[in-house]
Amino acid sequence: MSHEPIKTLPLVFDEPRGRKKPPRHLADLDEAGRKDLLTEMGLPGFRAKQLSTHYFGRLVHDPEEMTDLPGAQRAELVNALLPDLMNPIRQQEADRGKTVKTLWKLFDGSLVESVLMRYKDRATICISSQAGCGMACPFCATGQGGLQRNMSTAEIVHRVVVGARDGQR
Ligand code: SF4
Structure with missing residues (x-):
């Protein structure tokens, strides 16, 4: 029995050139x-x-x-x-609505996710700092898509601000 060799993608640390910058915020x-x-x-x-x-x-x-x-x-x-930076396009809930995963569309069509977890005494949010990922882990769909770009400070912070607001509900 022969096995196909696993194709490995190169690690990418620098974002592709020529990407448009998000609106200044x-x-x-x-x-x-x-x-x-x-x-x-x-x-x-x-x-x-x-x-x-x-x-x-x-x-x-x-x-x-x-x-x-x-x-x-x-x-x-x-x-x-305070220009628009992103729009939520899909939300999935678990744990009776206490955990919410949101798929966001950025100004250039890039997609990123955040996960808000509401606990009794606090809320925690998981966010990304890049669209896509250059680490190329072979089991991960995001990694197979490669690094699209680094996110701006405001794009990273905005999901924390929205998460802090939603975490109070
Ligand atoms: S698991 Fe996916 S998102 Fe995480 S480092 Fe590997 S390729 Fe990147």
């Missing part, structure tokens, strides 16, 4: 950078702090919930610092 910038960006756009820099409080403190990114921002400027401010 509040979570990619430090406090000064957020303020500078708004000022360059002709918007009041101090609004950056309000947006940061909504996003990191209140875990909110829907402009309708940011009622302390002027109605006429709200959409512009949110578009400047």
Whole structure:
């Protein structure tokens, strides 16, 4: 009896070149950078702090919930610092809804997953920092697809923010 040799893919540590960058987001910038960006756009820099409080403190990114921002400027401010980064396209639940796996579609069509686990006294989330994977483990479908790209800071952080909000429910 003959066995086919297992084909092994090379390990990949560097992302493929020429990938488009995700939209710039509040979570990619430090406090000064957020303020500078708004000022360059002709918007009041101090609004950056309000947006940061909504996003990191209140875990909110829907402009309708940011009622302390002027109605006429709200959409512009949110578009400047809180652009859409990803959309959930499928959710699977286990453990009577306490564990939720979400498949996210990123701006360039890349797919990534997160898993939120709600416990009695805390919530834990499992997230990825890359789309695809360059480690090429032969038993893993993700590994066979190779590394697509590194995710931006905001793409990584955003799933933690959404998970922190959903973990409270
Ligand atoms: S198991 Fe899959 S995702 Fe994990 S390191 Fe190996 S190839 Fe990457």
